[in-house]
Amino acid sequence: MRQISPIFKREFVGYFRSPVAYVFLIVFLLSSVLLAFFAGGFFRGRVATLESYFYFHPWLFLFLVPAAGMRLWSEEKRSGTVELLFTLPITTLEAVIGKFLAAWAFLALAILMSFPMPITLAYLGAPDWGVIISGYAGSILMGGAYLGVCSLMSALTKNQVISFVLSVFICVILVLLGTSMFSGFMTGFLGMPVAFADAIANFSYLTHFDAFTKGVIDPKDVLFFFSLMGFTLFLNVVALER
Amino acid sequence: MIEVKGLVKTYGTKRAVDGVTFTVKRGDILGFLGPNGAGKSTTMKMITGFLRPDAGTAMVDGIDVTVDPVAVKQKLGYLPESAPAYPEMTVEEFLGFIAEVRGFRAADAKRAQVDRAINLTHLAPVRKQSIETLSKGFKQRVGFAQALLHDPGVLVLDEPTDGLDPNQKNEVRSLIKNMASAKAVILSTHILEEVDAICNRVIIISRGKVVADETPERLRARQPGARLDEIFRTLTHGDI
Ligand SMILES: Nc1ncnc2c1ncn2[C@@H]1O[C@H](COP(=O)(O)OP(=O)(O)OP(=O)(O)O)[C@@H](O)[C@H]1O
């Protein structure tokens, strides 16, 4: 595991060697903040919370996380640098973890760049910092769980477009499973038992993110996000070693 | 130092490498020849642990690459065909990354290793330039520098002089020759004179099989008076 740190460092700094990082950070910040203001009614609510900001994250991540993760392995495969990487004395697991952590740290940075919002809140009112911190924690954890899917998809192909489209597709499914529309469809239209619909909804990002935005950090939710990351990264190693 | 036994690799229905066996000892410079598509690069990828062989093994210093690939990779320096490197990094950053992965973590050790590799391959004028802006020959030298960085006991070089100007070709050849006494070197090439100039052994492979494994002198003695390319053509005539 000693080799994770140089891989991490190269990958993380690598984001800033190209304009990709700056475009991504700005687009992420603008779209998340604008959604909170115009669609979420950030100021209209007259309550000092970031709920309207975090509310859109699962939908925003649907496109932005695959955009950040699509190049992780596809790019290495296309340019032939995988051959260089995997003839250096590192294991596949170290490479997968190193690259994943770098992308995750980058994503966390994008999320945390909205810090002027809670500061504004503190200036205007008296926000509940516990709720804000749990919202950020949930968002970052959920981002990692999206990214695991994207990293896996990008290991399957050397084409970044395919990698992006597949990631969006899987993430859309993992979001929709948790919508009330979908569970209504399951229980009403298909006549499934409510317990079954709930069990399915358990596999959704939405279901596990909700409590975080209300200030509740449930170990079950934390475990879900970490399990999804672990599972996708395990498959990622398998996909690269095949 | 390198023992290759019965390596086989099949792509779909095509046997790219079909039971290749040879050994390379310390002090040897082995020239790996063969027509395009003969299986040279594929064999090298299996020796360096990038591809898993379908059958057979490669041992480096007594370590089986299919059993302990990381240990083998520590001992090897490998220049892949067309010298891949991260295009957005500068030469210095890239070699610094390689040094860190190769275990030179302390700043001064890292710097010493990078400087040594840069001097050996004459990269000093472009050390702060990003790799994507380098000419083909300089990119090739970066790949060579990367392979030499940790002064490995075994070098596997896939067409090391490809894209170099005549001066640099000579420079790289004498560099390899001077280092070789303490190393085992395998290099593939399409330049037959290169074999004459530096190799003390030649292997010719054709359609995945070894068709000749001897010294350059013995190879010449096969058809006295003939040019090397004529001998090459006779040995590989089945492969077009
Ligand atoms: N990933 C792959 N998928 C399918 N076939 C492959 C793949 N890689 C190599 N081959 C085939 O295996 C054979 C051997 O290829 P290899 O690259 O080892 O040849 P080579 O001797 O290095 O040739 P060259 O002199 O052109 O570099 C070729 O027929 C090639 O088409």
Ligand SMILES: [Mg+2]
């Ligand atoms: Mg080749």
